[in-house]
Amino acid sequence: xxxxxxxxxxxxxxxxxxxxxxxxxxxxxxxxxxxxxxxxxxxxxxxxxxxxxxxxxxxxxxxxxxxxxxxxxxxxxxxxxxxxxxxxxxxxxxxxxxxxxxxxxxxxxxxxxxxxxxxxxxxxxxxxxxxxxxxxxxxxxxxxxxxxxxxxxxxxxxxxxxxxxxxxxxxxxxxxxxxxxxxxxxxxxxxxxxxxxxxxxxxxxxxxxxxxxxxxxxxxxxxxxxxxxxxxxxxxxxxxxxxxxxxxxxxxxxxxxxxxxxxxxxxxxxxxxxxxxxxxxxxxxxxxxxxxxxxxxxxxxxxxxxxxxxxxxxxxxxxxxxxxxxxxxxxxxxxxxxxxxxxxxxxxxxxxxxxxxxxxxxxxxxxxxxxxxxxxxxxxxxxxxxxxxxxxxxxxxxxxxxxxxxxxxxxxxxxxxxxxxxxxxxxxxxxxxxxxxxxxxxxxxxxxxxxxxxxxxxxxxx
Numbered sequence: 001x002x003x004x005x006x007x008x009x010x011x012x013x014x015x016x017x018x019x020x021x022x023x024x025x026x027x028x029x030x031x032x033x034x035x036x037x038x039x040x041x042x043x044x045x046x047x048x049x050x051x052x053x054x055x056x057x058x059x060x061x062x063x064x065x066x067x068x069x070x071x072x073x074x075x076x077x078x079x080x081x082x083x084x085x086x087x088x089x090x091x092x093x094x095x096x097x098x099x100x101x102x103x104x105x106x107x108x109x110x111x112x113x114x115x116x117x118x119x120x121x122x123x124x125x126x127x128x129x130x131x132x133x134x135x136x137x138x139x140x141x142x143x144x145x146x147x148x149x150x151x152x153x154x155x156x157x158x159x160x161x162x163x164x165x166x167x168x169x170x171x172x173x174x175x176x177x178x179x180x181x182x183x184x185x186x187x188x189x190x191x192x193x194x195x196x197x198x199x200x201x202x203x204x205x206x207x208x209x210x211x212x213x214x215x216x217x218x219x220x221x222x223x224x225x226x227x228x229x230x231x232x233x234x235x236x237x238x239x240x241x242x243x244x245x246x247x248x249x250x251x252x253x254x255x256x257x258x259x260x261x262x263x264x265x266x267x268x269x270x271x272x273x274x275x276x277x278x279x280x281x282x283x284x285x286x287x288x289x290x291x292x293x294x295x296x297x298x299x300x301x302x303x304x305x306x307x308x309x310x311x312x313x314x315x316x317x318x319x320x321x322x323x324x325x326x327x328x329x330x331x332x333x334x335x336x337x338x339x340x341x342x343x344x345x346x347x348x349x350x351x352x353x354x355x356x357x358x359x360x361x362x363x364x365x366x367x368x369x370x371x372x373x374x375x376x377x378x379x380x381x382x383x384x385x386x387x388x389x390x391x392x393x394x395x396x397x398x399x400x401x402x403x404x405x406x407x408x409x410x411x412x413x414x415x416x417x418x419x420x421x422x423x424x425x426x427x428x429x430x431x432x433x434x435x436x437x438x439x440x441x442x443x444x445x446x447x448x449x450x451x452x453x454x455x456x457x458x459x460x461x462x
Contacts, residue, residue: 004031004056007085008410009304012068014055019144021079022137028053033079033144034060037172039362042447051226058082067239076143080176083147090152091177097294098165098178100209101186101222103340104287105139105164106437108186110315111291112162115308116298120153122146123164125438127318129156135440140169158299170208179214182297184290187225189339203227210235218291223247240264240289248293257309263336264289270383273302276310282348283340317437317454319344324461329430330422332453334437336360336387341371344434345378351430353379354421357437358414358445359397372401379432381424382408386416387435387445414442418456433457 004016008031017029023045026032032049034042034057037098046057051080052069057069060206072078083089097116100107106124113121113128120122121128124139127149134152136145140163153161168176188206210219210233221228223239223246238247251272252263259276262285264271277288294322295305314320322330329351335344343351359368378381386394394412402408412419421431433453441448 002086002184010070026052026054031056033058035075047334049110076173079143079443083144087147087151089147089150095160096178096180097162097182098180100206101166102189104186107161107287107315108290109164109319112294115295115305116160116300118158119162120158121158121162122149122192122387139164139166140174143174159320165209170205175212177276178212180212180217182218182294183209183213184220184294188224188227192206192403220293270365275306283343322457327427328425330434333434337369338370341374348430352428354381354429354431355379355384356417356421358385359401360388361392366417368400369403376405383417384408385414385423390443391445415456419460422460
């Protein structure tokens with residue numbers, strides 16, 4: 001709690017108990033910051049924020065009601081500085097490790113948090129501090145959530161933070177004033193183009209993360225990604241990948257007992273590094289190598305990193321195999337981009353696949369028929385269902401995914417779709433449930449209805 005006049009130049013002596021730009025999160029004594037994003041203009045919800053108990057408004061245009069407020073020019077910058085004051089956060093007290101890219105952010109960032117001692121994680125899977133987990137609203141949370149997370153991290157006396165950085169966070173300056181020690185760029189393929197307008201804008205926004213790297217910091221780039229070749233950045237950067245041109249070249253990959261042996265050529269020290277990974281998928285080779293390089297550039301002993309990698313557990317909701325004593329495989333995955341769906345299908349291409357999937361409403365309609373065709377072509381049973389439809393009709397979304405195809409099953413209710421997939425599985429089946437991972441809601445219109453693929457699967461067997 002702080003006094004309003006201690007954090008805002010305004011003559012009003014009231015207590016402030018929180019700050020948010022989401023009117024639904026407003027409680028008595030909160031400041032409401034009426035930001036404007038791609039999907040929603042929070043300025044429209046001023047009356048709802050007041051009704052919910054806010055004591056002060058921050059806006060960027062004139063309001064028609066008599067209520068304590070301040071009008072600012074750059075509301076995102078002001079929101080950022082306001083949260084910094086309220087939570088008393090000094091960003092210089094943290095070591096930030098940022099991961100951006102279309103795919104692999106969550107897995108890489110979470111692995112990094114396991115490889116660096118006393119390291120918190122911020123990303124799609126929430127805020128994780130040791131054994132404590134806190135849900136967050138976005139991959140890179142809104143500004144007030146981000147600073148609230150840093151406040152929790154500070155109270156746990158933790159200095160290291162591994163965080164996912166989304167393109168929308170970069171677009172809306174959610175990480176203003178952050179300074180990363182190491183940044184990793186996993187890949188950049190077409191996604192969120194409904195927000196950015198074009199792939200060129202999306203790529204430019206992703207690369208904006210290098211502006212937040214400290215002067216002596218390091219950038220690590222996937223050298224196999226054609227969209228990241230020949231980019232010009234001012235920071236010191238290194239490439240990793242299978243290409244012989246990479247600074248850190250993945251020379252060999254082979255199964256060894258219960259691990260995947262990755263032989264990485266370190267061209268700077270003229271040596272081979274052997275990493276034993278518990279993950280066998282090709283996309284996770286990239287994630288593990290990038291996490292290894294980030295941890296090494298964080299100053300962690302190389303031998304210790306290798307030992308920790310051997311003991312890694314699956315990241316929740318990312319190629320997560322669930323076992324309830326059933327004789328078939330169940331895999332839960334967040335894949336929703338063309339590249340990610342292709343990768344997860346390839347990882348289980350030798351299995352008899354039953355796939356449950358959908359597409360989010362209000363997002364990148366162009367990819368729907370591509371993903372739909374990929375799933376129909378590469379599965380034995382393709383089941384299409386809802387996935388955060390928002391304001392779109394579920395049938396319309398499915399129609400766009402399946403086109404003229406007939407060899408699929410439509411079950412609009414996602415719970416029923418998953419239960420049906422489980423009911424028809426035999427000993428040779430792999431039930432692949434993709435799109436939402438460990439999300440704990442279904443976005444319908446402007447509401448987030450409690451829902452979890454994981455809970456549906458677990459409850460089916462309990």
